[in-house]
Amino acid sequence: MSAYVFPARTTTAEIELGTTLQPKFGPDGLIPCITQDVHTGEVLMFAFMNAESLAHTLKTKKATYWSRSRNKLWLKGEESGNVQHVRELRTDCDQDVLLLKVEQAGTANAACHNGYKSCFYRKLGDFEDGALKLQFTAERLFDPATVYKKKEGGTRPVRKVRGFGSWYRL
């Protein structure tokens, strides 16, 4: 049993129109989390939390997710410095999704590991076009190779990829 316990789910009425946070963690123990810039409303990223990361977020007011790929607590910005200070936490009607409104800190003010402010840096160019081509909508704010290389034993090996400049990481 998790050491981090949130109020139990009760009735649909209480969950949807009540005033107690009763987050629904899925069978995998996770709840989806949307993170938005508190000032501009820009959606910065989407990740998951487990009970421990939600508790850590509430305690520290720093966005803390659960990394599914690394299977560990993920204090956002721990490595890159791009910490997210949580100004507001919302939940949706059936309390199975969270929404954080954050102040993105760090010199780059970027949430994405690819160096963009938001992970949503591409939009579909033409809905009618079967080619489904994406257009970039933002400029990179930091060089991932430099930022993540700082730390020994980083989680991602750096590898140059032809055609994507010198600092793409696989």
Added chain:
Amino acid sequence: MSAYVFPARTTTAEIELGTTLQPKFGPDGLIPCITQDVHTGEVLMFAFMNAESLAHTLKTKKATYWSRSRNKLWLKGEESGNVQHVRELRTDCDQDVLLLKVEQAGTANAACHNGYKSCFYRKLGDFEDGALKLQFTAERLFDPATVYKKKEGGTRPVRKVRGFGSWYRL
């Protein structure tokens, strides 16, 4: 095999920094989708799409999700009139999440089945307070009982619930 086929997933480099939409549908055939008001940036809702609903969204430019509870295509607003006209479709770095920017139509201009503009109508009042109390941040824009009752054979039975006014639906 689905009749709705999107470009196959290729390399990490192409997925993350390329220009072809290569959405990742999970083992259940679904991809998470965040929907945002194109004008205000307010996050309206969070739902899932399968390949068919994404294809339908692209073709009609009306947000179409996959209802997990009803196990069917869910043209948003079909019943309530609160259709979402898609103005922009984005994807995130690893293309396993979609972001729609929509113009919310309908007289009520509301995305939530509980009658609110956004499903995220409650925020946590006090991070330090172990009671985890939520505060309402919005007013109801429509009466769900009236809106959804219109149609015979609606998907949700109407039932009055003590303490939640006369138009809460379970």
